[in-house]
Amino acid sequence: MSQRLNVFQVAPAAIEALLKTQAYVNESGLEHSLLELVKMRASQINACAYCLHMHSMDARKAGESEARLYLLDAWRESDLYTPRERAALGWTEALTRLSEGAPSDEAFAELRAHFSEKECVDLSMSIAAINAWNRLNAGFRSRHPADRPRKTEAAA
Amino acid sequence: MSKRLNPYTTAPDMMKPMIALEAAVKDSGLEYSLIELVKMRASQINGCAYCLHMHSADARKAGESEARLYLLSAWRESELYTPRERAALAWTEALTLLPQTHAPDADYEEALRHFSGEEMVKLSLLIGTINVWNRIAVGFRSHHPNDRAPRIEAA
Numbered sequence: 001m002s003q004r005l006n007v008f009q010v011a012p013a014a015i016e017a018l019l020k021t022q023a024y025v026n027e028s029g030l031e032h033s034l035l036e037l038v039k040m041r042a043s044q045i046n047a048c049a050y051c052l053h054m055h056s057m058d059a060r061k062a063g064e065s066e067a068r069l070y071l072l073d074a075w076r077e078s079d080l081y082t083p084r085e086r087a088a089l090g091w092t093e094a095l096t097r098l099s100e101g102a103p104s105d106e107a108f109a110e111l112r113a114h115f116s117e118k119e120c121v122d123l124s125m126s127i128a129a130i131n132a133w134n135r136l137n138a139g140f141r142s143r144h145p146a147d148r149p150r151k152t153e154a155a156a
Numbered sequence: 157m158s159k160r161l162n163p164y165t166t167a168p169d170m171m172k173p174m175i176a177l178e179a180a181v182k183d184s185g186l187e188y189s190l191i192e193l194v195k196m197r198a199s200q201i202n203g204c205a206y207c208l209h210m211h212s213a214d215a216r217k218a219g220e221s222e223a224r225l226y227l228l229s230a231w232r233e234s235e236l237y238t239p240r241e242r243a244a245l246a247w248t249e250a251l252t253l254l255p256q257t258h259a260p261d262a263d264y265e266e267a268l269r270h271f272s273g274e275e276m277v278k279l280s281l282l283i284g285t286i287n288v289w290n291r292i293a294v295g296f297r298s299h300h301p302n303d304r305a306p307r308i309e310a311a
Contacts, residue, residue, distance in 0.1 A: 001233070001235065040226075043229075043230070044200075044229040044230070045229075047229055047230040047232065047233060048230055048233065049227050049230035049231075049232075049233035049234035050233070052226055052227045052229065052230050053223065053226070053227055053234075056222070056223070056226035056227075060222070066212070066216070066222060067209065067212070069225075069226055070196075070208055070209070070212035070225055070226075071205045071208045071209055071212075071300070073199075073200040073201075073203060073208065073229065074199070074200070074202075074203040074204055074205035074208050075205070076203060076205075077203060077204065077205035077206070077294060077297070078205035078209075078300065079299070079302055080205075080302070138230075138233060141233070143235070144227070144234065146235055146236065
């Protein structure tokens with residue numbers, strides 16, 4: 001499972017463009033805690049270990065609880081998320097799983113109930129950006145820092 | 157999202173053999189850390205908040221790292237898991253997503269490289285058991301303990 005290529009070295013200008021988009025989203029005024037949940041959920045769906053590693057650390061550093069990260073796959077079945085966060089997570093899943101069906105009117109109505117039109121665009125841009133990062137990192141097998149050696153528990 | 161019914165009070169006699177099965181699986185001799193990873197992965201796929209809450213707490217208490225739980229959805233793309241764990245996680249996905257996977261030979265053969273035949277039975281029963289719990293907990297909307305109120309950050 002070695003890295004296929006280093007996108008930062010191979011095409012720095014391309015990454016620079018995506019970083020600019022990311023910088024816009026970061027400064028958009030959307031809550032940092034919300035943006036991290038959105039990034040984690042998209043990265044779970046896209047199975048991007050690199051992004052899950054980065055954003056779980058960022059979220060924890062910013063004060064996010066362990067429980068809200070562990071339960072994120074099942075946010076629909078938990079009370080740990082606010083109605084605004086639930087609307088954003090529903091929209092995140094809709095835009096990340098586009099190939100499975102067009103985002104429903106219900107999902108958008110729920111989004112608009114909690115976000116202004118500008119926030120809807122900013123949030124969608126954030127979802128698009130993390131999906132782009134997921135695709136670059138998963139596609140080229142970027143390796144996350146191995147912050148813990150593998151467990152070597154003896155097999156029976 | 158209100159609770160639908162409590163299976164333990166509604167049909168206690170049906171839950172007893174399930175609890176006995178859970179105990180048998182837990183004491184099967186498979187490594188505890190592996191058991192918890194399998195339970196977490198199946199519960200992620202099934203979207204079971206109740207089981208994710210319980211097993212993340214159990215795993216952490218037993219010394220599991222935060223990172224190995226956060227990256228679990230993407231275990232294929234990470235080096236945080238041993239070959240034996242990877243084989244078990246692949247088999248977990250194969251049996252949990254049965255309608256899509258049909259339990260492919262490749263996953264079975266890889267699992268047999270890391271588990272004895274007897275362990276394969278234990279592992280498969282473990283996967284079956286957590287899938288039952290997921291279905292009970294999600295189906296009846298069991299509430300996990302609310303160890304933290306939702307954050308209400310101003311927009």
